[in-house]
Amino acid sequence: MAEAAGVSIGTVSNVLNGNRPVRPETVAAVEKAMSRLGYVPNHAATTLRKGRSQIIGLVVPDIANPYFGEVAKGAQEAAELHSLSVIVASAGTTANDARQLLLLRSRGVDGLLYAGSEALGENSLAEIARHVPMVLSGADSENLKVDTVVAHDQQGGAKVAAHLAGLGHRNVLVLEGKVGSWTSARRLHGFHQAFDKAGTRVETMRGYFLVEAAREALAADLAKGKPWYTAVFATNDLMAVGAIQALSAAGYRVPEDISVVGYDDVLIASMLRPALTTVVQPARQLGKLGAERLIARIKGDRASGRVRLVLDVDLAVRASTAPPRR
Amino acid sequence: MAEAAGVSIGTVSNVLNGNRPVRPETVAAVEKAMSRLGYVPNHAATTLRKGRSQIIGLVVPDIANPYFGEVAKGAQEAAELHSLSVIVASAGTTANDARQLLLLRSRGVDGLLYAGSEALGENSLAEIARHVPMVLSGADSENLKVDTVVAHDQQGGAKVAAHLAGLGHRNVLVLEGKVGSWTSARRLHGFHQAFDKAGTRVETMRGYFLVEAAREALAADLAKGKPWYTAVFATNDLMAVGAIQALSAAGYRVPEDISVVGYDDVLIASMLRPALTTVVQPARQLGKLGAERLIARIKGDRASGRVRLVLDVDLAVRASTAPPRR
DNA sequence: CCGGCGCATTGAAACGTTATGAGAGATTGG
DNA sequence: CCAATCTCTCATAACGTTTCAATGCGCCGG
Numbered sequence: 001m002a003e004a005a006g007v008s009i010g011t012v013s014n015v016l017n018g019n020r021p022v023r024p025e026t027v028a029a030v031e032k033a034m035s036r037l038g039y040v041p042n043h044a045a046t047t048l049r050k051g052r053s054q055i056i057g058l059v060v061p062d063i064a065n066p067y068f069g070e071v072a073k074g075a076q077e078a079a080e081l082h083s084l085s086v087i088v089a090s091a092g093t094t095a096n097d098a099r100q101l102l103l104l105r106s107r108g109v110d111g112l113l114y115a116g117s118e119a120l121g122e123n124s125l126a127e128i129a130r131h132v133p134m135v136l137s138g139a140d141s142e143n144l145k146v147d148t149v150v151a152h153d154q155q156g157g158a159k160v161a162a163h164l165a166g167l168g169h170r171n172v173l174v175l176e177g178k179v180g181s182w183t184s185a186r187r188l189h190g191f192h193q194a195f196d197k198a199g200t201r202v203e204t205m206r207g208y209f210l211v212e213a214a215r216e217a218l219a220a221d222l223a224k225g226k227p228w229y230t231a232v233f234a235t236n237d238l239m240a241v242g243a244i245q246a247l248s249a250a251g252y253r254v255p256e257d258i259s260v261v262g263y264d265d266v267l268i269a270s271m272l273r274p275a276l277t278t279v280v281q282p283a284r285q286l287g288k289l290g291a292e293r294l295i296a297r298i299k300g301d302r303a304s305g306r307v308r309l310v311l312d313v314d315l316a317v318r319a320s321t322a323p324p325r326r
Numbered sequence: 327m328a329e330a331a332g333v334s335i336g337t338v339s340n341v342l343n344g345n346r347p348v349r350p351e352t353v354a355a356v357e358k359a360m361s362r363l364g365y366v367p368n369h370a371a372t373t374l375r376k377g378r379s380q381i382i383g384l385v386v387p388d389i390a391n392p393y394f395g396e397v398a399k400g401a402q403e404a405a406e407l408h409s410l411s412v413i414v415a416s417a418g419t420t421a422n423d424a425r426q427l428l429l430l431r432s433r434g435v436d437g438l439l440y441a442g443s444e445a446l447g448e449n450s451l452a453e454i455a456r457h458v459p460m461v462l463s464g465a466d467s468e469n470l471k472v473d474t475v476v477a478h479d480q481q482g483g484a485k486v487a488a489h490l491a492g493l494g495h496r497n498v499l500v501l502e503g504k505v506g507s508w509t510s511a512r513r514l515h516g517f518h519q520a521f522d523k524a525g526t527r528v529e530t531m532r533g534y535f536l537v538e539a540a541r542e543a544l545a546a547d548l549a550k551g552k553p554w555y556t557a558v559f560a561t562n563d564l565m566a567v568g569a570i571q572a573l574s575a576a577g578y579r580v581p582e583d584i585s586v587v588g589y590d591d592v593l594i595a596s597m598l599r600p601a602l603t604t605v606v607q608p609a610r611q612l613g614k615l616g617a618e619r620l621i622a623r624i625k626g627d628r629a630s631g632r633v634r635l636v637l638d639v640d641l642a643v644r645a646s647t648a649p650p651r652r
Numbered sequence: 653c654c655g656g657c658g659c660a661t662t663g664a665a666a667c668g669t670t671a672t673g674a675g676a677g678a679t680t681g682g
Numbered sequence: 683c684c685a686a687t688c689t690c691t692c693a694t695a696a697c698g699t700t701t702c703a704a705t706g707c708g709c710c711g712g
Contacts, residue, residue: 007661007662008661008662008663009662009663009698009699009700010661010662010663010664010700010701010702011660011661011662012699013699013700013701014660014661014700016699017700019700019701020659020660020661021659021660022660022661023659023660023661026660026661038453038456038457040428040431040432041432041698041699042374042434042697042698042699043379043432043433043434043699044370044371044373044374044379044434044697044698044699045370045374045667045697045698045699045700046698046699046700047370047667047699048368048370048371048374048666048667048668048669048697048698048699048700049666049667049698049699049700049701050667050699050700051667053369053370055413055433062399063389063395063398063399063402063414064392064395064396064398064399064610065395066390066392066395066593068395069389069390069391069392069394069395070390072389072390072414072416073388073389073390073416076389076414076415076416085413085415085429085430085433086413086414087381087411087412087413087414088389088398088402088412088413088414089402089411090398090399090402102366103411104411105366106366106367106369107369107381107411108368108369108370127364130364131364211597238597241597245599248599267392267593267594268593268594268597271537271564271567271594271598272597272598273571273574273599284390333691333692334691334692334693335668335669335670335692335693336670336671336672336691336692336693336694337690337691337692338669339669339670339671340670340690340691342669342670343670345670345671346689346690346691347689347690348690348691349689349690349691352690352691367668367669368667368668368669369669370667370668370669371667371668371669371670371697372668372669372670373669373697374667374668374669374670374697374698374699375668375669375670375671375696375697376669376670376697377697653712654711654712655710655711655712656709656710656711656712657708657709657710657711658707658708658709658710659706659707659708659709660705660706660707661704661705661706661707662703662704662705662706663702663703663704663705664701664702664703664704665700665701665702665703666699666700666701667698667699667700668697669696669697670695670696670697671694671695671696672693672694672695672696673692673693673694673695674691674692674693674694675690675691675692675693676689676690676691676692677688677689677690677691678687678688678689678690679686679687679688679689680685680686680687680688681684681685681686681687682683682684682685682686
């Protein structure tokens with residue numbers, strides 16, 4: 001290509017990168033040749049030479065899940081500002097997470113953003129983090145010495161508690177998602193801390209994290225007789241949907257008879273009738289801030305110790321909650 | 327790294343690629359050294375040398391949109407089978423599409439999968455397709471000489487028509503999405519072809535493609551008096567949601583009084599009460615088959631002419647449709 | 653008129669891999 | 683026992699950039 005413009009390849013490089021001054025006429029000649037030939041620099045060669053690929057890898061459990069779509073979008077927004085590209089790897093299964101991370105590493109990414117499950121062995125993560133900058137987005141780890149961006153799950157639980165208590169509820173049924181998930185454990189911990197006091201009653205049903213299972217579990221419970229609770233708190237929106245369906249089917253009105261609160265604020269939450277009161281997960285922010293942290297590390301911030309960013313969450317109060325019946 | 331194993335770098339290459347036979351003991355030694363050092367091959371160097379990056383680029387308008395999340399997932403599934411990675415570029419705006427495509431090209435992708443808007447100028451696409459294999463997924467183009475994988479929109483419209491006609495409906499209100507979109511035009515064309523006959527009445531309201539706008543437009547219409555139609559066909563699910571909300575608010579029951587049909591089968595469709603009858607878009611298949619076509623092209627299928635794959639769509643009959651009131 | 657200086661450009665080395673011709677032993681057939 | 687063959691390994695040239703020392707050239711001050 002260089003020859004087409006009548007200059008040396010080094011000069012072309014200077015035109016492209018501006019590392020050395022180039023005479024305006026020369027610049028013009030080079031640019032003309034470039035556009036004439038439809039030339040684009042070979043990224044692989046640049047990467048090889050510079051040792052940086054300008055690509056960051058993002059590992060998510062499932063890119064088809066809207067939540068992770070948001071995370072990916074946030075990460076991309078941040079990356080774009082620094083002219084980086086994002087390779088998204090959708091793991092599928094947890095076991096696959098490690099493989100995907102490794103694959104990305106061999107692809108020569110400059111850094112890794114991990115938004116996967118907390119269940120992945122910390123050893124594998126640590127091993128990889130030794131070789132390439134890594135940041136956790138949405139996941140969390142006590143032991144891993146890695147920057148982390150997470151939502152304030154406890155706060156979310158606490159806000160739900162405050163809202164329900166403020167409306168006058170004292171008896172709440174909790175539907176807990178995936179058992180063993182630290183995330184939902186933190187949410188519940190926050191809830192209990194803020195809600196439990198003399199004269200209140202809270203009980204938890206565990207293990208239901210999709211619409212159908214939650215619907216059937218609650219329906220079974222309702223079949224036993226008049227419920228003791230005036231509100232249901234589901235640790236994710238899908239379970240809340242199931243709960244509303246079960247309650248309606250059993251003849252209870254939401255929110256007049258029983259209030260329902262969800263968690264996540266997935267797209268559907270605001271479209272339901274009644275629109276769902278729920279905690280807004282800052283998914284896009286999680287991705288964006290995670291990527292920014294990662295980029296800071298890549299750009300050589302070895303100074304600061306482990307950074308742990310905790311994002312505040314908000315409660316979107318909609319139509320599915322109301323004061324309890326007297 | 328090679329030295330650590332006591333062999334030449336060429337031998338390491340042979341161990342990795344199996345291009346030449348290597349003595350078992352040598353293989354063992356190399357592998358031992360590799361794992362001891364945590365060595366991974368430098369992808370950039372491989373790409374530079376081989377001239378193939380093992381990466382395909384996917385351009386979508388918005389990765390946070392669940393539909394495109396599905397497309398991305400399908401593409402990844404296909405890519406993984408051939409040990410390719412996918413870089414997902416989320417354009418944001420149509421104007422950005424071309425820029426993203428260019429960016430990906432300079433990243434040295436082996437091929438491009440374009441799932442973007444049909445509105446992007448065909449010239450820019452053609453220009454890029456001249457340099458790197460490209461396939462259209464979900465988009466379509468009459469003039470562009472490029473492989474294409476699309477859903478059979480006409481068929482979808484026709485299936486809706488057949489379903490409603492079969493139930494006995496003869497008067498249908500259509501809510502048309504984004505005006506000027508070829509996609510919704512094809513859907514409507516299919517609908518009319520199959521539905522229109524003596525004694526039927528179909529009218530179209532245009533320009534509403536989100537929940538709120540559809541809800542308000544329909545509410546305004548209902549306020550005028552008893553509706554002349556017994557069914558509403560929305561060319562996407564979000565408008566269908568809005569329609570159901572407007573109908574309920576106005577005191578009409580779905581489906582007893584008025585039936586509603588959507589299009590797309592987004593996640594929410596099955597969670598609504600009543601669950602929405604809608605056309606299932608094979609989003610994941612679109613991504614998967616598009617990627618497969620692209621990979622075939624990359625692997626050197628220059629033989630066949632332009633391939634155009636049209637995927638059948640299905641109607642998911644749920645609870646939002648019923649025979650009209652007599 | 654000449655030495656020195658600054659500017660624009662060049663040439664060559666290096667990045668880590670793959671492909672390939674050639675070499676070193678070991679094995680076989682005559 | 684030697685030549686031919688086979689098996690494995692090595693050394694080296696690319697791939698397309700960036701980097702940097704070196705070069706050429708015009709211009710200034712002395």
